[in-house]
Amino acid sequence: MSEHGSSPVIRTTRNAVAVELSGVHKWFGEFHALDGVDLKVMRGERVVVCGPSGSGKSTMIRCINGLEMHQRGKVVVDGVELTDNLKRIDEVRREVGMVFQSLNLFPHLTVLENCTLAPIWVRHMPRREAEALAMQYLARVYIPEQAAKYPGQLSGGQQQRVAIARALCMNPKIMLFDEPTSALDPEMVKEVLDTMVELAMDGMTMIVVSHEMGFARQVANRVVFMDFGQIVESAEPEEFFSHPKHERTKLFLSQILH
């Protein structure tokens, strides 16, 4: 197995590697969604994944916290290999936060309850402590005043920021973002991206599926291009945008940058 040319080669301790996928395959019936994906993400690294729809980006990111099970290959997250063992998957999910494309806050709980749910039931945190923690993260995404409202009363952008706060309340080591802005109205995209940039500045390990190329340029250490279930190209943003190597990448960039 070869190394990814662009990633800074730090192979000293196992813990320095946050996520490692090797030779991962996944089928949906006839459809070959992941076709031998290799990806290594270091602690503190920020990787942006792009590619046309149906290229396997979402499937890949969902394999990292076991929302989809890969059928061949190896997925290791924070030193834990994901297998059929449900205990292990739960263990990984506790350390990995995820923000989805669809606005999926729990509509029957208030914003505050959305944020305290997992700390209370999974981390067994006392309610008061959980609420204090949640308020702290809600303040960080600039909506502490909405804590008592229900998700249905918020705008899409606000909901997505609550979703980020909700994930952060579990103190995750890694954050996964699955097209967090693509379901939003254009004027709300910026507020969510700004929150993500601040998170990146704090040194969070992030894997972001996104077509926001401005965001990629600003915060990514590495941009990965996927097509037909494979990683076609992987490079630093500067390199990726100015000198794409592969024909498919060039075509994709020409389509998306206009």
Add this chain to the structure above:
Amino acid sequence: MVNPNLDPRGYQPGGVPSRERRFRVTTWARANLFNSWLNAVLTLATLWLIWTVCWPLLKFLLIDAVWDGASRVDCLADRVGRDVGACWPFIGAKLPQLLYGFYPINEQWRVNLTAALGLGLLVPLLMPSLPYKTANAILFFGVYPVVGFVLLVGGMLGLEHVETRLWGGLLVTLVIAVTGIVGSLPLGILLALGRRSEMPAVRGVSIIFIEFWRGVPLITVLFFATYMLPLFLPAGWAINPLLRVMIGVMLFAAAYMAEVVRGGLQAIPRAQYEAAQALGLGYWRMMGLVILPQALKLVIPGIVNNFIGLFKDTTLVLIVAIFDLLGQLRAAFSDPNWAAPTTVATGFAFAGIIYFCFCFGMSRYALWMERRLNPADR
């Protein structure tokens, strides 16, 4: 920086077919039926349950069934010399009564003709792709009831008069269900409009009417029609028992129909009302030309579901001594000529198949129509 491992041809769609892509019964069963211990146990338990229900049923209905015979003795295990299942000659002997009651045999062609006419008008009405819907609807809802009445009751145009007390079986079931649904439609539409009216008295009367009939069981309605209604009419006005029941069923069905139609009216966007008013249409023209045609089309599945309910509920008339299919069946059980151990079960099997085919067929149609009307839903 391209991963050097990558073969440029590798991501062509449809590469080498893999093991996982081929469909195999064993793999499928392992993935869907035996993927855990619990599931395997549940699968086996279900298989056992299906076996214990279906095998005796099959044995009764077909394998052990008696197909020929003239009376009960042909369906006795002692006579036949083996286990006896369904006694189909019993159904054969009782079939005319189960279908027509005691409608004179020489006149039964009138019932068949009425049924054929109804089917001929109803089927094109239910198929959205066929043209002339308005003419078709007028024929079915306006002309057909008159023709059907003349054909079935007779007493004019050279047709012999057939009293309704001779009617029975599936004929009565269908007559009550069809008149119930056809008659309840106009009343239901009026009630639905009334419930959405801005006039408090109209709204109030509509709401009381609808909630009253929806709040009581159908059997109380049938008792009301049978025992109470005659008391409210002037002395000497005798109403035909079948007609009494039909009036009760119609009032009952109208309340449910009103709620279905109201659902359709609510689904029509406000803009449609405003556009119609902007064209200067009055209330009745707005409703008749713009709103109702759209709303009624939306509620076809609801109307069909109402009809299924009514068709099933028609069985209740046997409690007030009207002999529908089920009532006629119960009467047939008491024939000593056919008193064999399996005749009762045979009768239920036969009636069950008829009810199931009618209701299941109609519910599939309603489902199909529903999907056709809002394809975005699925």
Add this chain to the structure above:
Amino acid sequence: MTEPGKAAPAAPGRAMPLADPRFRSIFFQTVLIVTVLAAGYVAVINADANLRAQRIATGLGFLDHPAGFGINQTLIAYSEADSYGRVFVVGLLNTLLVSVIGIVLATIVGFVVGIARLSSNWLIARAAGAYVEVMRNLPLLFQILFWYLAVLGTLPSPRQSLSIADSIFISNRGIIVPSFAFGDGAEIVLAALMLGIGATAALGMLSRHRRRATGRPLTLWWAAVLLLVGLPLAVLAATDFPIGIERPVLRGFNFVGGVRMLPEFAALLIALVTYTGAFIAEIVRAGILSVHRSQTEAAYALGLTRGLALRLIVVPQALRLIVPPLTSQYLNLTKNSSLAVAIGYPDLFAVFAGTTLNQTGQAIEIIAITMAIYLLLSLTTSALMNWYNARMRLAER
């Protein structure tokens, strides 16, 4: 009749008063009310004349008259000498009995089948689907008569009855199960049972409080088992078993002891449960399906286990959609229990609108009272439902 405030009062004889929308509205409403009142008046006049002609008594006096007929299942003491008023109460209690038991069982059947329809096990999902289709598409009365005539009616006589472990006997006279026999000191055991239930509930509250304060609940199941089972059993043994089990015994042509379930009751109950259960199954299925998969995924992604995700995320959201139609199914079951009259189970409808009406001929009073009871049930239920819906509505922008 023009309004004083109108700018141009219509000249008499020229403008149609019907063209004024306000006048039209009042006119229509007046006509409607007058028609309704007139119809009511005519009905009352006719009824009065008819009742006089047929010499039928009026008023509710008949409720005090002796009924003179027996009832084969009574939850309260009843004899032929009791009044029609008591018949009414006996019937109402029988209706409530079959409805309450039916509702509990239909809920269980409905939830099991509804969840089975969503099973990932193909066979179970299909079997549950077939059950629902068969039950929903056969008339309820058909099913009641089927169980009564084709199944229970063909059972052997009590002497040849089928028995399960020599304590449950099934025959054409009904199903007989063992009953409890209470001796001296039974109250102490019952009190111990109550105490156990109370203490378990108190522990549950304590545990919830603990969770709020520290994040971890108490481990309770062993304490609950001890309190609910151990304590009553210990007291039972200590007081020398004052509560025993009485098995039915065949004496002559019938059984002595035990509790007998009438075949009419059994047929009605089985049919109501299997029929309503199919409708509840569809409601449960729709409710669970309405909770989008992304909700479960979001819960998993937060590290919630399957059980917790179901309990905290899926069930609360599904219940909002399930409860209102579920209640109307409960109401339907109660209303449908009136079909008892077809097989002679002595429910409210059978003994009151059936036998009592037959004997007294007072159709108007009896049918009105019967309708009023069912109407009262319906209106109470829908009022409760409106209250529930208003409370449970999700806040939206």
